[in-house]
Amino acid sequence: MAKKKKLKIAIQGIATSFHEVAALTYFNEPIETVECLSFHQLCESLKNGTSDYAVMAIENSIAGSILPNYFLLQDYHFNIIGELYLPIHMNLLVLPGTKLSDIKTIESHPMAIRQCTEFLHALNGVEIRESDDTALSAKRVKELKLKNTAAIANEFAAKKYGLQILEKRIETHKKNFTRFLVLAKRSNGKIESNKASLCFEVANEVGSLADALTTFKNNSINLTKIQSIPIIGRPSEYSIHIDVEWKRRKSYDTAMHEIMRQVKNLNVLGEYKKAKVEYK
Structure with missing residues (x-):
């Protein structure tokens, strides 16, 4: 076989x-x-x-x-x-035996650094350095034997590279x-969906975006995220990205049929199953 x-x-x-x-x-x-x-x-x-x-x-x-x-x-x-x-969950990883007072530099991915600003701001005289990846920062500390450098990464990186977790869960908010x-590259038609990500453009007129969003409301479609992205080369114009959820597929289909007449360049980025948020 x-x-x-x-x-x-x-x-x-x-x-x-x-x-x-x-x-x-x-x-x-x-x-x-x-x-x-x-x-x-x-x-x-x-x-x-x-x-x-x-x-x-x-x-x-x-x-x-x-x-x-x-x-x-x-x-x-x-x-x-x-x-x-x-x-x-973010952790401060160091070579075994390193103390907090020994650290001169902390490095990690920019997003990881932003998630730990409260902890990092409380430190004095420590340089914060951005890197391409949390795990790569941990690997650098180990392979280069950086005694005065700490990495922000997860516990799996600590185990893989034999590093000590000097401070646990240093993220600003625990949840x-x-x-x-x-x-x-292509859609999986087998997925039973109840959520979608869409992007579109609206006319630069009073109420144009509000009218489009009201269409979803009127069809009992829940809007879970809205994000505007500048359109390059077209000042003051934006592409609108939204995430929507539905309980009845027919409601979503009806809303989409109506929204096509209200917006420009409508693009369905994907229809998929909503994931659960489970804190640990």
Whole structure:
């Protein structure tokens, strides 16, 4: 009997990064992660077929939306087939035996740093340095034997690289999570959906956006997120990204039929199943 081929999942970062944890959690089966040090590389991996799916962070409950990723969603025209809310716990990792007073530099991904601002602001004389990935920062501390540098990363990175967790759960708010999107080159028609991500443009006139959003309200469609993205080369014009949820598919279909007459360049980025938010 032929052995089942592992799915290749593009992630931002390296092994033990939060993206890998999200990919393993979502697919819940043995997978092969394709490590990408930028979100652009992640999209190129999916586009070129070196990965079957991609997992991309889109927002964090402390740091907010990752705006550049909305531009990538527009540019690459991938299909969102799922989402995941992953609890995020940040830890300060150091070489064994290092004390807090020894640390001169702390490095991590910019989003991780933003999630730990309260802890970091309380430190004196410590340089905060941005890197491409949380797990990569942990790997650098280990491989380069950086006695005066700490990394902000998760406990899996601490175990993999043999680092000591000097301070646990240093995120500013303990109910911290990141929302990840699962991307594919084409739609999976088998998914039983109750949520969708859309983007569109509206006329630069009084009430045009309000009229469009009222259409969803009138059809009992719940609006869970709205994000405006500047349209490059067209000052004062924006692409509107929204997430909507429904209980009856017919209500969503009716709303979409009506909204097509109210907006321009309507694009359904994906229809998928709503994920649960479970704090840990």
